[in-house]
Amino acid sequence: MALSTAPTPTTDDTPAGLHDGGDRRRRWRLPFSPYHLLLLPLAVVFVMPLLQMVLASFKTDAEIRQVPPTFFPAHPTVDGYVRLFHESDVLRWLANSVVVATCAILAHLVLCSMAGYGFSRLRFAGRGVSFVLLVGTIMIPTQLLMIPTYIMFTKLGVVNTLPAVILPWLTSAFGVFLMRQFFLSLPRELEEAARLDGCSQFGVFWRVVLPLAKPALATLAIFTLLGSWNDLIWPLIAINDDRWYTIQLGLANFQGQRRTEWSLLMSGNVVATMPMVVFFLVAQRQFVATMTFSGMKG
Amino acid sequence: MGGARRAATGWLFVGPSTLVILGLSLFPAGWAFYLSQLKWNGFSEARAVGFQNYTRMTDDPELGSAALHTLFFTVLYVPTSVLLGLGIALALNRRIRFIGLYRTAVFVPFVASAAATGILSNYLFDPQFGFVNSVIRRLGLPPQRFLEDPNQAMTVIALMSLWASLGFTVVVYLAALQDIPRDLVEAAMIDGANRRQVFWHVVLPQLTPVTVFTTIWQLIGALQLFDLVYTTTRGGPVESTKTIVYYLWEQAFKQLNFGYGSAVAYVLFAATMVITLAMILYSRFAKVQAF
Numbered sequence: 083m084a085l086s087t088a089p090t091p092t093t094d095d096t097p098a099g100l101h102d103g104g105d106r107r108r109r110w111r112l113p114f115s116p117y118h119l120l121l122l123p124l125a126v127v128f129v130m131p132l133l134q135m136v137l138a139s140f141k142t143d144a145e146i147r148q149v150p151p152t153f154f155p156a157h158p159t160v161d162g163y164v165r166l167f168h169e170s171d172v173l174r175w176l177a178n179s180v181v182v183a184t185c186a187i188l189a190h191l192v193l194c195s196m197a198g199y200g201f202s203r204l205r206f207a208g209r210g211v212s213f214v215l216l217v218g219t220i221m222i223p224t225q226l227l228m229i230p231t232y233i234m235f236t237k238l239g240v241v242n243t244l245p246a247v248i249l250p251w252l253t254s255a256f257g258v259f260l261m262r263q264f265f266l267s268l269p270r271e272l273e274e275a276a277r278l279d280g281c282s283q284f285g286v287f288w289r290v291v292l293p294l295a296k297p298a299l300a301t302l303a304i305f306t307l308l309g310s311w312n313d314l315i316w317p318l319i320a321i322n323d324d325r326w327y328t329i330q331l332g333l334a335n336f337q338g339q340r341r342t343e344w345s346l347l348m349s350g351n352v353v354a355t356m357p358m359v360v361f362f363l364v365a366q367r368q369f370v371a372t373m374t375f376s377g378m379k380g
Numbered sequence: 381m382g383g384a385r386r387a388a389t390g391w392l393f394v395g396p397s398t399l400v401i402l403g404l405s406l407f408p409a410g411w412a413f414y415l416s417q418l419k420w421n422g423f424s425e426a427r428a429v430g431f432q433n434y435t436r437m438t439d440d441p442e443l444g445s446a447a448l449h450t451l452f453f454t455v456l457y458v459p460t461s462v463l464l465g466l467g468i469a470l471a472l473n474r475r476i477r478f479i480g481l482y483r484t485a486v487f488v489p490f491v492a493s494a495a496a497t498g499i500l501s502n503y504l505f506d507p508q509f510g511f512v513n514s515v516i517r518r519l520g521l522p523p524q525r526f527l528e529d530p531n532q533a534m535t536v537i538a539l540m541s542l543w544a545s546l547g548f549t550v551v552v553y554l555a556a557l558q559d560i561p562r563d564l565v566e567a568a569m570i571d572g573a574n575r576r577q578v579f580w581h582v583v584l585p586q587l588t589p590v591t592v593f594t595t596i597w598q599l600i601g602a603l604q605l606f607d608l609v610y611t612t613t614r615g616g617p618v619e620s621t622k623t624i625v626y627y628l629w630e631q632a633f634k635q636l637n638f639g640y641g642s643a644v645a646y647v648l649f650a651a652t653m654v655i656t657l658a659m660i661l662y663s664r665f666a667k668v669q670a671f
Binding site: 114115117118120121122124125126128129130131132134135138146147148149150151193194196197199200201204205206207208209212215216218219221222223224225226227228229230231232233234236249250252253254255258283284287308311312314315318319330331333334337344347348350351354355358359361362363366369370373374 | 383386387389390391392393394396397398400401402404405406407408409411412415422468471472474476477478479481482484485486487488489490491492493494495496498499500502503504508509511514517518543546547548551552555600604606607610611625628629632633638641642645646648649652653
């Protein structure tokens with residue numbers, strides 16, 4: 083993985099003092115790299131909002147309204163969480179989001195890898211045209227699709243049901259493209275050997291190619307997880323019934339009803355955000371690889 | 381294997397994805413164009429109005445101000461996110477103690493949703509008990525109204541967008557920095573270049589493709605700003621944060637102007653394409669070779 087490799091010498095802490103009056107520098111040298119003086123405040127700025135969110139979720143509303151505010155909760159309480167679970171359907175929204183994300187990831191992994199394999203390895207009539215059409219749709223923004231998709235889903239009777247949120251996440255041109263690029267980078271010899279041994283085309287794909295594709299599948303899964311878990315605008319349009327809210331839509335609308343009940347809202351925020359944060363901390367390498375990959379797409 | 385058999389196998393693999401993507405992307409995109417020629421609220425009889433929805437846009441002051449707000453956000457957000465992304469990546473690109481922790485700290489807000497970021501913004505920037513005003517008071521400065529002030533709301537939204545998205549530009553720059561061949565830098569050093577010269581004449585040119593990419597990527601994101609507005613100001617105060625997509629959403633799903641909404645969506649799409657292509661062509665012309 084790229085981030086663990088050695089940094090380039092340009093920005094390394096090499097003793098550049100050789101050129102510009104090294105003596106004075108050496109005498110005043112800090113016991114640690116001076117970059118800590120820059121990076122530590124920076125890290126604090128980035129973490130502080132999340133820290134404030136977590137701390138507020140353990141305060142009472144009265145304590146949050148105190149001026150000047152406390153930093154740590156004076157009397158830590160889980161009251162916000164208790165009320166959140168009693169006064170909102172947050173568990174149901176979470177379950178909906180888990181269902182959406184699970185379906186999205188599974189469908190993405192199966193459909194994108196199959197299509198990616200087909201487009202990279204198999205030769206058949208219509209391949210070129212359908213691939214060009216597919217890749218062309220990468221440029222189409224969601225905003226253009228919202229209105230016709232809403233009308234279409236209304237006619238199909240899926241609006242206001244969970245499938246309305248899941249359907250657009252079944253597969254994606256970006257995912258197909260990602261998997262195709264990955265398969266193109268694999269050597270063909272293994273597959274040819276398996277074919278000669280009498281393995282079917284699907285058997286080759288399932289038993290030989292997919293096990294090799296784990297890094298690409300991990301990237302695709304994380305990409306889909308982040309997108310489907312965090313999406314707001316499409317559930318907002320497709321779902322009116324609060325039984326089918328996703329966690330993001332549920333919280334956004336709950337905020338509208340409980341404007342200033344901060345301990346409640348921050349508890350909800352923690353519940354919605356922490357699964358992704360924990361995932362990130364556990365699988366940081368894969369997350370970073372995913373972010374880097376979408377950056378390298380261009 | 382015969383042609384028919386090969387085609388059957390091939391389509392077995394690519395068919396499902398192709399069908400879903402054509403059905404849920406290409407087809408609706410075409411339909412949106414048809415809708416943009418209608419006056420229709422989804423219930424009554426649709427009326428074909430030709431390009432009237434498009435001409436109406438030129439005379440819609442609300443859309444004009446939404447475009448201005450979006451432009452203002454873009455100007456605040458895009459250059460800052462690219463420059464800060466590069467700066468932070470340069471700072472993080474070294475082997476010192478705790479570097480892993482520093483990187484994690486910068487990346488982690490990226491996984492927070494726009495909804496959570498929005499609700500959190502309301503809390504942090506609350507004029508009375510918000511954390512930001514408490515810091516400002518402690519510094520002896522006058523507290524601000526932030527999201528309740530028409531002159532500040534968009535800036536606050538841009539700040540929180542930066543907080544949530546800088547991890548992305550930093551990661552991309554960091555990976556690019558680590559891909560720069562060592563020999564290149566060493567050769568320049570041997571030729572007597574100092575660190576500043578190496579940065580300006582060796583490192584920076586190597587990063588240009590990434591800069592073009594992140595600029596385009598952030599630009600597209602900025603032009604589509606919606607979620608954070610919906611979860612903080614809902615377009616207010618006095619419409620100062622109403623963006624193009626927020627206006628489009630209101631037109632389509634509050635006023636049920638499906639035709640006009642589709643026309644606005646098409647113009648936004650076209651504008652995005654033109655800007656993206658212009659940037660790609662410019663980078664080609666300037667021999668940057670980003671694409």
